[in-house]
Amino acid sequence: MQYLEGRKYVVQGIFLVVALIFLTRLFFMQVLDGTYKLAADRNTLQRLVQIPYRGLIYDRKDQLLVQNTPVYDLMVVPREVKQLDSARFCALLQIPIEDLRAGLLAAKKYSRVKASPLVQNLTTPEMGSILDKLMDFPGFRLQARMARVYRTPNLAHALGYVGAITPAFLEKPKYAKYQPGENVGISGLEAYYEQTLMGRRGVQYKMVNVRGIEKGKFRDGEFDTLSVAGQDLHLSIDTELQAYGEKLLAGRRGSIVALDPKTGEILAFVSVPSYDPKLLTGKGSGNRYMALLRNPDRPLFNRPLMATYPPGSVFKLVNELVALQLGVVRPGTGFECNQTLVKCTHRHEYPANVSLAIKNSCNPYFYQVMRAAVMRGLSRNKFEDARLGLGQWQKMVKSFGLGEKLGVDVAQEKRGLIPSPEYYDKRRGYHHWNFKSVYSLSIGQGEIGITGLQMANLMAIIANRGYYYTPHFVRGIGSGGPLPQFQERHYTAVDTTLFKYVIPGMQLVVDSRGGTGYLASLAEFGITMAGKTGTVQNAHGFDHATFAAFAPVNDPKIAIAVFIENSGFGGTSAAPAAGLLIEKYLRGKVAPYRRRWEDWIMHGNFTMNLH
Known part of the structure; x- marks a missing residue:
């Protein structure tokens, strides 16, 4: 009996030691190390996908046919939108309130916690006119990207065009890494050589405060990856x-x-x-x-x-x-x-x-x-x-x-x-x-x-x-x-x-x-x-x-x-x-x-x- 009683204390001791190890580790993770807290808190940690520079298109004499220009998309995270002053917001963006409602509804259907585009193709002056006032509207942020510029009025059926990716595209495994609001080749050479022109995406993790103001890189960029620009196409077209x-x-x-x-x-x-x-x-x-x-x-x-x-x-x-x-x-x-x-x-x-x-x-x-x-x-x-x-x-x-x-x-x-x-x-x-x-x-x-x-x-x-x-x-x-x-x-x-x-x-x-x-x-x-x-x-x-x-x-x-x-x-x-x-x-x-x-x-x- 004494032998069995001794084994009971040994087993209890083992369980106690294991429990103390887990509790110590949990205390370190949740209190001493803020990594997991930040990762769980979408208000303080943002994952930003870096869209690479899309490849250019030249003719047989190296004359530039298609290039890129910077534009900006206004993104929204539905969960983060708080007490939105719709009238003031629409006046700032100069959009009808119906478009705002439709955009928010579409964003919620896609995801309440992920960013999706609300207004696209803002020019640099348009972006500048709203940037300072945007901090009054939590849940909204600007995202820069490059849009296509076609320097020739000809060759439309061969060049094709680039457009915002559709929900139907996003359902295909080929486009699994794309996000709403990103551009994709829809037709012609832009579509056929999409993977070549697109390059490889990068990712940045940034810390921001509750007003959306950037506070620096997360863990000094330890988890960031660089984007790789797309390759250029040289056509045979005269x-x-x-x-x-x-x-x-x-x-x-x-x-x-x-x-x-x-x-x-x-x-x-x-x-x-x-x-x-x-x-x-x-x-x-x-x-x-x-x-x-x-x-x-x-x-x-x-x-x-x-x-x-x-x-x-x-x-x-x-x-x-x-x-x-x-x-x-x-x-x-x-x-x-x-x-x-x-x-x-x-x-x-x-x-x-x-x-x-x-x-x-x-x-x-x-x-x-x-x-x-x-x-x-x-x-x-x-x-x-x-x-x-x-x-x-x-x-x-x-x-x-x-x-x-x-x-x-x-x-x-x-x-x-x-x-x-x-x-x-x-x-x-x-x-x-x-x-x-x-x-x-x-x-x-x-x-x-x-x-x-x-x-x-x-x-x-x-x-x-x-x-x-x-x-x-x-x-x-x-x-x-x-x-x-x-x-x-x-x-x-x-x-x-x-x-x-x-x-x-x-x-x-x-x-x-x-x-x-x-x-x-x-x-x-x-x-x-x-x-x-x-x-x-x-x-x-x-x-x-x-x-x-x-x-x-x-x-x-x-x-x-x-x-x-x-x-x-x-x-x-x-x-x-x-x-x-x-x-x-x-x-x-x-x-x-x-x-x-x-x-x-x-x-x-x-x-x-x-x-």
């Missing part, structure tokens, strides 16, 4: 070429995309109607955005990436290359201009070879080319022959980057459509269609749809004789070079030796008498060009006009695609526009006597001058 392209198409609807075939760098990216990027910055940007959104001209619509159209006669080049690869035609193969098959809109000599067929854009010729490629007798059933032949045709066409996203470094890119046998099975029924049902594909009409970017890339492929680099805007980040994914060659399913057979015909289109694209010719300056016109049928109005080309032929420096809606024949409107842009890029200027074409493109009535 600002002068971009501005000239937007000038030419002002008042029209359409797109222009120009590439450097040797790199895939985008030189110009025109989408019209457009808007000034400055409209989506500063106070009232939300209202201006809604006005743009409601505008019937759809200025926010990114046509080079999102508008898909039948390519028209430009697509004949792809069909010819596929047929050459399959061996069903040769460069010297000729087909009669048999208009019982399909109407031909051009008067021309007998298309005895591919060059003359391309020059004259002979519809019956290319009808027969595609029929030879698709109806190769792979079975004894014309319906099954069409299915098998079209399936192989589609795979080869898609290798040109058509019907697929190319992977450009902005969002919202559309795939377009290169129809498959399954597509027609679904629409028309299995074995209920054959080549005669889909022959319009042979001349770039029907269900097929491609984007302006894809058409420009097609020209880059032909210029390179069979391969392309993924089109991209950013040629360097910080002091670095191109991203690895933009340095990889993508080859088509057509042998590189076959591309040389379509180029002479494309030269005849531009530089020969009677060529459909002669208004684009720059032969007088010693610049050789290979191109193709297109007139795209439109069931809802006048036909669309397109022209695609590259130059110089033997040392390609630019590939371009021009698409102008409701402008009729491509040789009348799109071709001279492309010629001016290529002249501007290669010569650095447009000859004065050729500027008469500028007025024609901007103001001419194309539909009255159809050939």
Whole structure:
């Protein structure tokens, strides 16, 4: 019994010692060391997130396009707001009392203990006018940040814009570190390269008194972290070429995309109607955005990436290359201009070879080319022959980057459509269609749809004789070079030796008498060009006009695609526009006597001058 009684005292002693240790530690934490008290008291310890300096954006000549300017946001912590004099507060901020109530309600819904923005984008003078009086309103403080300034009125659809992060964004894991009131890239390059431009946030812990006056760093900055500025973007865009392209198409609807075939760098990216990027910055940007959104001209619509159209006669080049690869035609193969098959809109000599067929854009010729490629007798059933032949045709066409996203470094890119046998099975029924049902594909009409970017890339492929680099805007980040994914060659399913057979015909289109694209010719300056016109049928109005080309032929420096809606024949409107842009890029200027074409493109009535 004495043994058990002794053990009881030993156990009690152990518990007493442990309790004394805990009590001593607790006394030290709560009384002697103020760290935990301060951390628990939101009135005396503030955690301030340091937003890094957002990276700048330059063009290919290192001209600054996008920079930063300081602005201030009035933040509120709902729990700390005490006996607010609403009338006086609204008079100070010059805001309606309804906005104050709505802002406070939104802040409470987000968090009663965390800061959220009440009034944003205050300028430095506005900040100075309220700073001294703000101490009379506990729970409110000013927070500095950098806002975007767009130095160019052009390139809006590529640059995109920055805006306050929305609740929907905050719910995504990608934006877990963001806080209400912070800016984030919403569209274009600003959104695609958000993590690169944003940099890394820092944090500072400061002690303040109950009136919000700063009393110094907490623990001498022991827990602070420094922010890291975002990296700059160096674009491939030629600002002068971009501005000239937007000038030419002002008042029209359409797109222009120009590439450097040797790199895939985008030189110009025109989408019209457009808007000034400055409209989506500063106070009232939300209202201006809604006005743009409601505008019937759809200025926010990114046509080079999102508008898909039948390519028209430009697509004949792809069909010819596929047929050459399959061996069903040769460069010297000729087909009669048999208009019982399909109407031909051009008067021309007998298309005895591919060059003359391309020059004259002979519809019956290319009808027969595609029929030879698709109806190769792979079975004894014309319906099954069409299915098998079209399936192989589609795979080869898609290798040109058509019907697929190319992977450009902005969002919202559309795939377009290169129809498959399954597509027609679904629409028309299995074995209920054959080549005669889909022959319009042979001349770039029907269900097929491609984007302006894809058409420009097609020209880059032909210029390179069979391969392309993924089109991209950013040629360097910080002091670095191109991203690895933009340095990889993508080859088509057509042998590189076959591309040389379509180029002479494309030269005849531009530089020969009677060529459909002669208004684009720059032969007088010693610049050789290979191109193709297109007139795209439109069931809802006048036909669309397109022209695609590259130059110089033997040392390609630019590939371009021009698409102008409701402008009729491509040789009348799109071709001279492309010629001016290529002249501007290669010569650095447009000859004065050729500027008469500028007025024609901007103001001419194309539909009255159809050939």
